[in-house]
Amino acid sequence: MAQADVDALRAAGFDDRAVHDATQVVSYFNYINRVADALGVELETFVRAWGESAE
Numbered sequence: 001m002a003q004a005d006v007d008a009l010r011a012a013g014f015d016d017r018a019v020h021d022a023t024q025v026v027s028y029f030n031y032i033n034r035v036a037d038a039l040g041v042e043l044e045t046f047v048r049a050w051g052e053s054a055e
Helices: 003-011 016-039
Strands: none
Touching: 003 016
């Protein structure tokens, strides 16, 4: 993350709070994915791969 990234968010209409909130959400999912990978967590059987159709 660099100043240019924040500038791009501001150009898209993000204010300070929106930048903060987005940072918190993205960071949380990054953390959870790393924990799940480290523990070898398997996907549930009902979860489809990205782009996989329901058919």
